[in-house]
Amino acid sequence: MGKRGILLDIEGTTTPISFVYDVLFPFARRQLTEFLERATDPLDILKAEHAGDTKAGLNPPAWSDVPVAYVGWLMDHDRKTTGLKQLQGRIWQRGYEEGKLRGVVFEDVPAALSRWRQNNVDVRIFSSGSVLAQRLLFSSVTTGDLTPHLKGYFDTTTGPKNDPESYRLITRAFALAAPEITFVSDVTRELDAARIAGLRTILCIRPGNPAQEANGHSIIRSFDEIA
Numbered sequence: 001m002g003k004r005g006i007l008l009d010i011e012g013t014t015t016p017i018s019f020v021y022d023v024l025f026p027f028a029r030r031q032l033t034e035f036l037e038r039a040t041d042p043l044d045i046l047k048a049e050h051a052g053d054t055k056a057g058l059n060p061p062a063w064s065d066v067p068v069a070y071v072g073w074l075m076d077h078d079r080k081t082t083g084l085k086q087l088q089g090r091i092w093q094r095g096y097e098e099g100k101l102r103g104v105v106f107e108d109v110p111a112a113l114s115r116w117r118q119n120n121v122d123v124r125i126f127s128s129g130s131v132l133a134q135r136l137l138f139s140s141v142t143t144g145d146l147t148p149h150l151k152g153y154f155d156t157t158t159g160p161k162n163d164p165e166s167y168r169l170i171t172r173a174f175a176l177a178a179p180e181i182t183f184v185s186d187v188t189r190e191l192d193a194a195r196i197a198g199l200r201t202i203l204c205i206r207p208g209n210p211a212q213e214a215n216g217h218s219i220i221r222s223f224d225e226i227a
Helices: 017-038 044-055 068-076 082-097 109-118 131-139 164-174 188-196
Strands: 005-008 122-126 152-154 181-185 200-204 218-220
Touching (some): 044 082, 188 200
Parallel strands (some): 005 181, 122 152, 181 200
16 A cells, blocks of 8 residues: 555644634634734735725724724634734744643544554645644643644645635645545535545534535544544
8 A cells, every 4th residue: 555645624623613713713713912023023924905895895994903803803704814823823832832722633643643654654734724823722632742644835925725726736745646645524515525626625624613514525533543
């Protein structure tokens, strides 16, 4: 058997949705004002996204040097923009470093990652959360640092998760043929895009996930079911 690749979503696949919506997002919102008031890095990406939202007629809050209202608006609409995700990652970084946050994964995930690594499977992550946020999560779970099992990370800078071109770019990064890579996600439209790009696909059903149509994708409820 030739080398294989596995591409994993995070929210609802490796990690409970409740951790993202009940822990990570509220933490970022609570820290937002203080973080932005002290920020020294330029907010050029956020500012450009604000201009784009304004041009598109989405009526975002007015831009300001400390754009708390605009960022809060993005969070309220659960936007997956690069500027927001990078900002959230930087806020979460402080939380992880101060011990206020710890990464959470489903019980079957650590053993599966270890097993795949032992079998020379190339495992990578594709999430709308920034690469920084992904690394922080997997490096801080209570069972130990999981990042040695992961060979790559992809976020919104690669492209939208419902765009087949994103998966074509990821396939080239794997240096594998598309059918040798299996994408695992809890969202059917993402799996549909990956299938168009030639990847194998698996719909992951976890506790707390919104119901999804299988749409011809294989179904699992635990990573133990992945050969």
